[in-house]
Amino acid sequence: MTGLPLLPDRTCGGCVECCRYIPLDLPELAKPTGELCAYCIDGAGCGVHAIRPQTCRTWFCVWRVVELSDDWRPDRSGVIVRPDGLQDGEITLYVIERTDFLESDDFFDTVVHWLDNDIRLALSIPGPVGTYPVRAVVTDYLKQAITAGDRDLFDRLVAYSLDSLANHAWQPDGVVARYAVGETPS
Template sequence: MSLPLLPDRDCGGCVECCRYIPLDLPELAKPTGQLCHYCVDGSGCAVHAIRPQTCRVWFCLWRAVELSEDWRPDHSGVIIRPDGVERGEITLYVVRPSEFLASEDFFVTVAQWIAEGIQIALSVPGPEGFYPVRSIITDWLRPAIEEGDMADFVERLLAALDKLHEGPFQPDGVTARYAVA
């Protein structure tokens, strides 16, 4: 699914999707958690003009939804995955813990999404070459949100992240292949 992007918002030096999103295409395959061979860390795609169609149309929701600069994945440690939006779900793929998870901006935004009836999923990466694990946590977060208790929200969020880090992680079976020409 490709969403309309916000004008004047680009990835900049963020390459988190180039690292954490698995690809298994005829011309490009990379295991989960491995930086794409064509990606220059902190800069972007070295084959941008001829990159595969999948790379041309996949963007995190930070590029499509009015969110602060703090939400940019390389700043927040959170990739907001677009898959599931059409079903009323948002997946917060926490690729690394950061102070942002305990920020008022994060709390207020997630609370607003839940109030709008959006299901919130949390996801964490596994070891390189393994798919991430994911779980819907809306009902787990709801009591803290309804009470407006940010400390309880953060405690619940961190507990959910700890549980997810236990796995089980499934191998992605992807062998790196780079043939973009």
């Protein structure tokens, strides 16, 4: 993500979820969606950090740029808040794992705040390794529960949305793993 400054003193730490779930198809690095990058040390970070590709240097989840609690860190929440669309008033919650966080007050209050500020909201989930994730805008769908003040309905609608996305016909991403960071082309 370019254009937005990172929060000071907030680092990825042991979170490597973007290194697992975000697809890459670059000349020097390609990995299918859902496959942990071969340069990544699970729970520790990038093994080629000093020479990583530009895309890896500039792509950050929204947790790194917006004041969200530490519970929103993707490896804790199971949610990668994607930056694409942010500057156009849209947030995509890429739910990589269903955790209790999705039914937390923090999750609910944050989503309500976003919707109250006219930010469109999409939910997305990964498919099997090597397939594109699926995504659906759920702003109006969730607003009905928020307008009614019905928290239980909100939780059910989020769960139903994720269940519906999981029934999607997955499309292969066509990415073949290729690891050549730091190699000189012949």
